[in-house]
Amino acid sequence: MKRRTVLTALSMGALGMTGLAAARQAMANLERRDDKTPALFVGHGSPMNAIDDNPFSRAWAEVGTKLGRPSAILCVSAHWQTRGVMVTAMDRPRTIHDFSGFPDELQRKLYPAPGAPGLARKTAEQVKTTAVALDYEWGLDHGTWSVLARMFPRADIPVFQVSLDATQSPASHYELAKELKALREHGVLIIGSGNIVHNLRRLSRQHPDTGFDWAIEFDARVKELIDKGDHRGLIGYPNLGRAAQLSVPTNEHYLPLLYALAVKDEKEAITYFNDTTTMGSISMRSLVIG
Numbered sequence: 001m002k003r004r005t006v007l008t009a010l011s012m013g014a015l016g017m018t019g020l021a022a023a024r025q026a027m028a029n030l031e032r033r034d035d036k037t038p039a040l041f042v043g044h045g046s047p048m049n050a051i052d053d054n055p056f057s058r059a060w061a062e063v064g065t066k067l068g069r070p071s072a073i074l075c076v077s078a079h080w081q082t083r084g085v086m087v088t089a090m091d092r093p094r095t096i097h098d099f100s101g102f103p104d105e106l107q108r109k110l111y112p113a114p115g116a117p118g119l120a121r122k123t124a125e126q127v128k129t130t131a132v133a134l135d136y137e138w139g140l141d142h143g144t145w146s147v148l149a150r151m152f153p154r155a156d157i158p159v160f161q162v163s164l165d166a167t168q169s170p171a172s173h174y175e176l177a178k179e180l181k182a183l184r185e186h187g188v189l190i191i192g193s194g195n196i197v198h199n200l201r202r203l204s205r206q207h208p209d210t211g212f213d214w215a216i217e218f219d220a221r222v223k224e225l226i227d228k229g230d231h232r233g234l235i236g237y238p239n240l241g242r243a244a245q246l247s248v249p250t251n252e253h254y255l256p257l258l259y260a261l262a263v264k265d266e267k268e269a270i271t272y273f274n275d276t277t278t279m280g281s282i283s284m285r286s287l288v289i290g
Contacts, residue, residue, distance in 0.1 A: 004050055005066075007073075011229060018076075020260060021236055029129065036072075036184040036185055036265070036268075036290055037070050037184045037185075037186075037187050037188060037189050037190075037290070038067060038184075038189065038288050038289055038290035039184060039189070039190040039191070039192075039260050039263050039264065039288075039289040039290060040063070040147065040189070040190070040191045040192070040260060040286070040287065040289070041191075041192045041193075041194075041256060041257050041259075041260035041261070041286055041287050041289075042060070042147050042191060042192070042193050042286045043194070043195045043196065043274060043282075043283055043284040043285050043286045044078075044142075044143050044146055044193045044194065044195065045195065045278065045282055045284050046146050047099050047102060047106060047142045047146050048102065048106060049146055049147075049150070050106065050109055050142070050145070050146035050147075050149045050150065051105060051106055051109060051149075055274070056274050056284055058149045059151035059154075059273050059274050059286075060147055060151050061150045061151065063151060063273060063288065064150065064151030064152050064153075065221070067112050067189065069157065069261055069289075070157060070188060070189035071154075071158075071186065071187030071188060072115060072116045072119050072157060072158040072159070072160070072182060072187070072188050072189070073113075073148065073152075073157055073158070073159045073160075073161060073188070073189045073191060074119075074123070074159075074161070074162060074180065074188055074189070074190050074191070075140075075143070075144040075147075075148075075159065075160075075161050075162075075190075075191045075192075075193055076161070076162050076163075076177075076190075076191070076192050076193065076194060076255075076256045076259040077141050077143030077144045077161060077164075077193045077194070077256065078143050078164070078194035078198075078252045078255070078256055079098055079141040079142060079143040079252075080141055080143070080161055080163045080164060081163065081164045081165075081166040081252055082136060082163040082164070082165060082166065083165065083166060083167055084125070084130075084131065084133060084165055085127070085130055085131070085132045085133070085162065085163055085165045085176065086090065086132065086133045086134070086135040086138070086162070086163040086168075087118060087120045087123050087124055087132055087134060087135060087160060087161070087162050087163070088135050088136075088138050088139065088140075088160045088161045089115070089117045089121065089124075089134040089135060089160070090111075090115045090117065090135075090136045090137075090139070091114065091115050091117060092114065092115060093113070093115045093138070093139040093140045093160070093161075094139035094140070095109070095110045095111050095112070095139065095140055095145055096138070096139045096140060096141045096142065096145075096225070097109075097142070098141050098142055099142060103240065109145075109149070111140055111144075111145035111148060111149050111155050111157050113140065113145075113148065113152075113155040113156070113157060113159040114156075114157075114158045114159070115158060115159065115160055116158035116159065116160040117160075119160060119183075119188065119240055120160050121134065123160075123162065123180065123183065126179060126180075126182065126186070127176065127179045127180075128179065129172075129175055129176055129179060130165070130172075130176060132162075135163070138163075138172065140159060140161065141161075143193040143194065143256075144159065144161060144191075144193060147193055148189070162180070164196065164252055164255055164256075166252075167213070168238070170235045170236075170251065170254075173255050173258050174231065174235055174258045174259075174261075174262045175262075177258060177259040177260075177261075177262030177263060177290065178262045178263070180259070180262075180263060181263040183280040184263060184290075188218070190259070190260065190261040191260070191262050192255075192256030192257055192260035193256050194252070194253035194254060194255065194256035194257060195253040195254075195282055195284070196219055196222050196247070196253075196254060196257060196283040196285050197211065197215045197218055197219050197247040197248070197277060197282060197283035198216070198247070198248070198253035198254070198261060198281070198282060198283070199215075199246060199247060199248075199249050199281040199282075200281070200282035201249070201281075202246065202280055203279045203280055203281055203282070204279060204280030204281070204286070205278070205279070207278075207279060207280035208278065209276070209278060210276075210277060210278070210280075211247075211277025211280055211281065211282070211283065212280050212281060214242065214243040214246045214247065215243075215246070215247055215277050215280065215281050215282075215283060216277055217243040218240065218243040218244055218246070218247035218248075218283075219277055219283040219285055221240055221243065221244075222234065222237075222257075222285075223275075223285065226261065226270065226287070227250035227270070229266065231258075231261055231262070234257070234261065235258060236256065237254065245264075246281075247281075247283075260287070260289060261289075263289070264266060264289045264290075265290075268289055268290050269289075269290070270287050270288070270289055271287065271288045272285060272286065272287050273286050273287070273288070274286045
């Protein structure tokens with residue numbers, strides 16, 4: 001997907017500590033906290049949001065400022081699908097440019113955050129419903145780094161990813177995500193990165209700032225279910241009719257929403273941002289839990 005863009009790259013601040021030191025500090029900070037670190041679902045949209053100055057990227061920056069500094073960040077991205085569950089466990093995850101047809105400036109963009117190998121091992125150990133393998137090859141895909149480049153531009157917070165097992169049902173993803181919930185009590189920011197409505201085949205340049213009726217309908221229905229706390233209804237999204245079929249032709253961009261909601265306490269507040277549809281068939285709706 002191509003857009004007319006303002007090609008202004010973020011400048012990287014000097015890191016306050018080396019990547020290895022940051023990862024060690026993250027482990028040292030893992031004492032249990034009285035207050036939970038918030039969790040997020042982010043509609044990430046186009047990779048160009050990493051360098052564009054637009055309402056979406058500005059909202060990401062504002063959210064990052066308001067959140068404060070977590071000990072580490074765990075991201076479940078639509079763009080890492082595997083057979084079986086994997087967690088990145090390298091010291092220095094590479095920046096993956098998993099797209100084509102975009103400006104060279106975006107292709108050169110790096111997000112040199114340290115990894116969190118200790119936290120990755122801890123995460124793999126605490127999940128009991130399935131085996132979780134340690135991965136040393138993946139890195140940070142654009143579902144992760146394009147968002148974090150705006151939220152935390154210094155790239156000095158340890159980041160690791162958990163993959164989406166493409167063989168599992170939405171219900172299984174939700175149950176797995178519940179096992180990650182305890183990380184919030186130790187300063188880890190959990191982010192699901194995808195899009196509630198994501199149908200690239202239906203993109204429309206004639207609808208740059210709105211969505212088709214079916215996209216708006218499904219986005220609103222999902223919000224209604226979130227507000228009611230009806231996670232079962234959200235897991236069963238294929239039962240929501242034609243709007244759901246058009247909005248979620250494949251579920252990798254929808255599933256990260258379930259990861260964010262699964263780590264929510266029943267009475268925690270939800271705050272929405274970027275709650276709009278764009279290009280006809282993309283919902284940018286995002287939310288903060290806690």
